[in-house]
Amino acid sequence: MTIVLSTLNARYAHASLGLRYLLANMGELQAQTRLQEFVIGTRTADLAEKLLAAKPSIIGFGVYIWNVEETAKLVALLKRVAPEVVIVLGGPEVSYEAQQQEIVRLADYVITGWGDLTFADLCRQILNGPKPLMKIHAGVQPPLDELTLPYSLYSDEDIAHRTLYVEASRGCPFKCEFCLSSLDKTAWPFDLERFLAELETLYARGARLFKFVDRTFNLNVKTSLRILQFFLDKLDAAPHDPVFAHFEVVPDHLPDALKEAIARFPDGALQFEIGIQSFNPEVQALVSRKQNNDKAADNIRWLCTHSRAHLHVDLIAGLPGEDMASFARGFDKLVALGPHEIQFGILKRLRGTPIIRHTQSYQLTFDPHPPYAILATDRISFADMQRLVRFARYWDLVANSGRFAHTLPHLLRDTPFANFLAFSDWMYGKTDATHRIALDRLAGLVTQWLCMQGMDKGQAERLLAGDYAGKAPSSMPSKPALPQRQARHLAA
Numbered sequence: 248m249t250i251v252l253s254t255l256n257a258r259y260a261h262a263s264l265g266l267r268y269l270l271a272n273m274g275e276l277q278a279q280t281r282l283q284e285f286v287i288g289t290r291t292a293d294l295a296e297k298l299l300a301a302k303p304s305i306i307g308f309g310v311y312i313w314n315v316e317e318t319a320k321l322v323a324l325l326k327r328v329a330p331e332v333v334i335v336l337g338g339p340e341v342s343y344e345a346q347q348q349e350i351v352r353l354a355d356y357v358i359t360g361w362g363d364l365t366f367a368d369l370c371r372q373i374l375n376g377p378k379p380l381m382k383i384h385a386g387v388q389p390p391l392d393e394l395t396l397p398y399s400l401y402s403d404e405d406i407a408h409r410t411l412y413v414e415a416s417r418g419c420p421f422k423c424e425f426c427l428s429s430l431d432k433t434a435w436p437f438d439l440e441r442f443l444a445e446l447e448t449l450y451a452r453g454a455r456l457f458k459f460v461d462r463t464f465n466l467n468v469k470t471s472l473r474i475l476q477f478f479l480d481k482l483d484a485a486p487h488d489p490v491f492a493h494f495e496v497v498p499d500h501l502p503d504a505l506k507e508a509i510a511r512f513p514d515g516a517l518q519f520e521i522g523i524q525s526f527n528p529e530v531q532a533l534v535s536r537k538q539n540n541d542k543a544a545d546n547i548r549w550l551c552t553h554s555r556a557h558l559h560v561d562l563i564a565g566l567p568g569e570d571m572a573s574f575a576r577g578f579d580k581l582v583a584l585g586p587h588e589i590q591f592g593i594l595k596r597l598r599g600t601p602i603i604r605h606t607q608s609y610q611l612t613f614d615p616h617p618p619y620a621i622l623a624t625d626r627i628s629f630a631d632m633q634r635l636v637r638f639a640r641y642w643d644l645v646a647n648s649g650r651f652a653h654t655l656p657h658l659l660r661d662t663p664f665a666n667f668l669a670f671s672d673w674m675y676g677k678t679d680a681t682h683r684i685a686l687d688r689l690a691g692l693v694t695q696w697l698c699m700q701g702m703d704k705g706q707a708e709r710l711l712a713g714d715y716a717g718k719a720p721s722s723m724p725s726k727p728a729l730p731q732r733q734a735r736h737l738a739a
C-alpha cells in the first residue's frame with residue numbers, strides 16, 4: 248500500500264518544501280510513503296513509468312502554475328495505464344476554481360489550501376474506509392505548533408546540491424490583489440526557538456544556502472533580528488565557510504535595528520527580494536497595495552549604499568491603471584536607486600486572486616493558458632505588451648545577468664526605460680528571438696547597438712571586452728556556490 252508524493256519542480260535545484268511537509272506529517276503512514284520529485288520537461292510516459300514502478304495505491308501531486316499542464320497530461324496518462332491508482336491533487340493551482348479544471352476532472356480527489364494534515368487524513372480514509380464521498384476537500388489549517396517540521400527530510404544530496412527552502416512564518420497581512428498571499432489576510436509565525444533549532448541542525452549537516460519563503464521577512468523586527476543574528480554568528484564562527492540567505496522583504500519597513508544588523512553582513516551572504524511592483528500611487532490604490540513610496544525608495548537607496556546585500560527589486564508591468572509612460576517613470580526611478588537586479592514581471596491572473604474585479608473596467612485580457620499572463624489592457628495594447636515581454640527577457644540577459652555591468656549605463660543613459668526599449672525593439676528585429684542567443688552574439692549585438700548610438704567602435708569594444716568575461720574573481724568564496732549572477736554583480 249505505497250503512497251507516492253510527487254511534483255514536477257521547475258528545476259532540479261528547487262527541492263519541494265510542500266511535499267516534505269506532507270511527508271513529515273503522514274503519521275503512521277510515513278513508513279509507506281515515498282517522495283518522488285521530477286523536473287518539468289521530462290517525457291510524460293517516462294514519469295508515469297517511474298511513478299508506477301513503486302506500485303503505488305495513491306499518488307499525491309503538488310500542482311503549481313509552472314507544472315499544471317504537464318501534470319494534467321501525466322494524470323491523464325496514469326488514468327489510462329493504471330486507473331486503479333488513486334490520484335490526489337493539491338497546491339495553489341487547484342486550490343481555486345477547481346471545478347473548472349480538466350486536471351481536477353481527471354483526478355480522484357483534490358485538497359484545497361493547506362494539505363499538511365489533510366493529505367494524511369484523506370489517505371487514511373482511502374486506504375481504511377469509509378471511502379470519502381466528496382471529491383474536493385478543504386485543507387485543515389492547524390496551529391503551526393501542531394505541524395511536524397520537515398527539514399530533517401532534506402537529504403544529504405539536497406543539502407549538497409539544492410536550494411533549501413525554509414519558512415519562519417506563513418501568510419501575509421497585506422492585500423495586493425494580484426497576489427495569492429493576499430487571501431491569507433494575516434501571517435502566522437512558527438515557534439522561533441523550534442525553527443532556529445532546525446536551522447542549526449541543517450547548518451551542522453552542511454547546509455549553507457537558505458532561501459526563506461516567508462512572504463514578508465521583516466514584518467516582525469524582533470524575529471527578523473534573531474534570524475539575522477543566527478546567520479551573523481555562523482559567519483563570525485566560520486568566515487571561510489560562509490552561509491548565504493535569501494529573504495523577501497517589504498521595502499517601506501526597515502527600522503534602524505534591522506539596518507544595523509543588515510550592515511554587518513559581508514559580501515555574498517545576504518540577498519533581498521523587494522517587491523515594489525509599481526511606484527504609481529493610483530495603481531497601488533487600485534490593487535490595494537499599501538506602500539509608502541518615499542520610505543521604500545529611501546530604504547532601497549540605503550541598502551544599496553550602506554549594506555552589501557544583493558538586491559532584487561520586483562516591478563510588474565500590466566497592472567490596471569498603468570500605461571507605458573507611468574511604468575517607464577517607475578522603472579527609471581528604480582534604476583536610479585541602483586538595485587543589482589530589477590525583476591521585471593508581467594502581470595499574471597493567478598487563480599483565486601481578486602485582481603479579476605478590474606477585468607471589465609480596465610479591459611484586462613489574460614492568456615487563458617498558464618501562466619495566465621496579461622496580453623493587453625485598456626492602456627497597453629497587445630503589441631506593446633509583447634514589446635514589454637521582450638524587454639523583460641533582454642533585461643534579464645543583459646542587465647540582471649551581471650555580464651554587462653560596465654556597459655549597461657551606456658545603454659541606459661538618462662532615460663533607461665526608453666533607451667532599453669529601443670535597444671530591445673532593435674534586438675528583436677535583428678534576431679527574431681528572445682532565447683538561445685549565444686553570449687558571443689549578444690556581446691556583438693550590444694557593441695553594434697552602441698556604435699549605432701554614436702559611440703566610437705574602439706570604445707564600445709573596450710567596454711564589452713572589460714565586461715564580457717564577467718566572471719567572479721578567484722577570491723570569491725567557492726563554497727557554498729554563490730549564485731552566479733550575484734558573483735558577477737559583486738565582481739563588477
Ligand code: SF4
Binds near residue numbers: 497
Ligand atoms: S505582494 Fe507581497 S505584500 Fe502583497 S500580498 Fe503578496 S506577499 Fe503580501
